[in-house]
Amino acid sequence: MTFDYAPAPESRAIVDIPASHGLFVDGRFRPAADEAVFKTVSPASEEVLSEVANAGAEDVDAAVRSARKAYESWSALPGSERAKYLFRIARLVQERARELAVLESLDNGKPIRESRDADLPLVAAHFFYYAGWADKLEHAGFGPAPRPLGVAGGVIPWNFPLLMLAWKVAPALATGNTMVLKPAETTPLTALAFARICQQAGLPPGVLNILTGDGATGAALVAHPGIDKVAFTGSTEVGKAIARTVAGTHKRLTLELGGKAAHIVFEDAALDQAVEGIVQGIFFNQGHVCCAGSRLLVQESVADEVLAALKARMSTLRVGDPLDKNTDVGAINSAEQLARIRELTEAGEAEGAERWAPECELPSTGYWFRPTLFTGVTQAHRIAREEIFGPVLSVLTFRTPQEAVEKANNTPYGLSAGIWTEKGSRSLWMANRLRAGVIWSNTFNKFDATSPFGGYQESGYGREGGRHGLGVYLDV
Known part of the structure; x- marks a missing residue:
C-alpha cells in the first residue's frame, strides 16, 4: 500500500x-x-x-x-x-x-x-x-x-x-x-x-x-x-x-561564477547514502546551484546498481507548490532559465544521450521542469560541458581513480566536487588531484559560515x- x-x-x-x-x-x-x-x-x-x-x-x-x-x-x-x-x-x-x-x-x-x-x-x-x-x-x-x-x-x-x-x-x-x-x-x-x-x-x-x-x-x-x-x-x-x-x-x-561539478562514486561507497547525496547535489534548489553535482561519475562495476536506486529515489521526489512543506522540487526561477534548460536537454537527446525522468504531473501555470537524468553521456556532449543550472544530471562511468580524476578535471570550471568512498586515503588522494575550490567527502552541498567557498x-x-x-x- x-x-x-x-x-x-x-x-x-x-x-x-x-x-x-x-x-x-x-x-x-x-x-x-x-x-x-x-x-x-x-x-x-x-x-x-x-x-x-x-x-x-x-x-x-x-x-x-x-x-x-x-x-x-x-x-x-x-x-x-x-x-x-x-x-x-x-x-x-x-x-x-x-x-x-x-x-x-x-x-x-x-x-x-x-x-x-x-x-x-x-x-x-x-x-x-x-x-x-x-x-x-x-x-x-x-x-x-x-x-x-x-x-x-x-x-x-x-x-x-x-x-x-x-x-x-x-x-x-x-x-x-x-x-x-x-x-x-x-x-x-x-x-x-x-x-x-x-x-x-x-x-x-x-x-x-x-x-x-x-x-x-x-x-x-x-x-x-x-x-x-x-x-x-x-x-x-x-x-x-x-x-x-x-x-x-x-x-x-x-x-x-559557474560550475560543472563532478560527483564521484566509488564501488566501495555506502551506495544508499551516496544516492541521497546525489539527489541533494543536483536537485536541491531545482539545480539552481553553481556548485551543483551536475556530472555524476560512477565506477563501472556499480553503475547499474546506482542508476536503479537513483531512478527509484527520483520517482519519490515531489514537484510542485514551493509553499507546500512536502515539496522537494519547486519552480524554475524564470521563463528565460526554463528555456535555457530545455535547449540544453534537447541538445543532449539530439547528440545521442538517453533521457529519463520520473512520471509526475506538473502545475498548469508557472515554470516547471521534471528532475531529469541522462545516461550514455560522453565528455563531448554539451550537457557534460555546459552549465545547465537546472535539475538535470549527466551520468558517466569510470574504471580507475586516475580515470575519474581525468574526467572530473576535464572542464573549464573548478568550483566544487564530491567523493564517495569508505577509504579515507582514497578520498585524500582524489582531493589532492581534483581542481576544485571546495571538495566534499561522503556528503555534498554542505555549507558553514566558518568555511571559505570559491573556485x-x-x-x-x-x-x-x-x-x-x-x-x-x-x-x-
Whole structure:
C-alpha cells in the first residue's frame, strides 16, 4: 500500500508585500530618479508580486555618494561597535525567519523547506559569525592594522538571494566598509525586506544601500569610479565582462561564477547514502546551484546498481507548490532559465544521450521542469560541458581513480566536487588531484559560515565565508 501526502501549505498571510518598492538609498526608500519600474513575479504562479523601482545611473551615483559619506564615520567606529549592529541584524533575521522564508519561496520558487531550514539559518549564522570578527581583525592573520577598502559594490544572483546578500554584506560591514548592493532583477523582495531590517536595527544611513534593477544597473555600479571593491556572484559570461570593466582600475575584485561539478562514486561507497547525496547535489534548489553535482561519475562495476536506486529515489521526489512543506522540487526561477534548460536537454537527446525522468504531473501555470537524468553521456556532449543550472544530471562511468580524476578535471570550471568512498586515503588522494575550490567527502552541498567557498579557472577567484572572507574586504 502507498500513501499520498496531504497538502501542507505554509501560510502566505504572514507576509505583507507592498504593491510597490523604492530604492534603499541613504537609509530611506525613494523612487528611481526617472521613476522607472519593473515587476517581479512568482515563478510558481506567474502572478505579479510587486512593482519595483529600476535604478539608473543617477541612482547609482547617489547611492555611491551616500556610501562614501557614511564610510568616514562607519570605518572609524571601533569594531566592537560595528559588531553590535551586525548582532542586532542577525537577531532580527532570526525573529523574522518564517516571514523571510515565505517571501523567498514566493519570489524565487524554491521549496519552503529549503528556504526555512537551509537559507535562513545560514543567513543569520553569517551575520553572527562576522559580528564576532569585527573587533578581532588584527588577530585574523592580515597584519597588525588591516584597513577597510572603502565602498564595496555587490552584485548578487537569483538562486540564493538572501544568502548571497549575507555572504557579501556581513564581511564587508564587519571590516568597516560600506556597500551598495544590487540584487537580481527576478528576486528583489528579500533584499528590500532586509533593508527594512537594517532600518529596524538602526544601521546608520548610507552604510548599506540597495539598488534594484536589471543588468544595466549592475553594469553602472561596477563601472562607477567611486567603487573600491566589486564582489560578484553569477554567470561566468557576466563575470568575464566585469573583469574587463575592472581591469586597469584601482578596484579589487572577487568573482564566484559557474560550475560543472563532478560527483564521484566509488564501488566501495555506502551506495544508499551516496544516492541521497546525489539527489541533494543536483536537485536541491531545482539545480539552481553553481556548485551543483551536475556530472555524476560512477565506477563501472556499480553503475547499474546506482542508476536503479537513483531512478527509484527520483520517482519519490515531489514537484510542485514551493509553499507546500512536502515539496522537494519547486519552480524554475524564470521563463528565460526554463528555456535555457530545455535547449540544453534537447541538445543532449539530439547528440545521442538517453533521457529519463520520473512520471509526475506538473502545475498548469508557472515554470516547471521534471528532475531529469541522462545516461550514455560522453565528455563531448554539451550537457557534460555546459552549465545547465537546472535539475538535470549527466551520468558517466569510470574504471580507475586516475580515470575519474581525468574526467572530473576535464572542464573549464573548478568550483566544487564530491567523493564517495569508505577509504579515507582514497578520498585524500582524489582531493589532492581534483581542481576544485571546495571538495566534499561522503556528503555534498554542505555549507558553514566558518568555511571559505570559491573556485578556480572559469569558476572565478577569491573566497567568501570563513576567515578568508574577511581578507577580500581589507587593504593588506
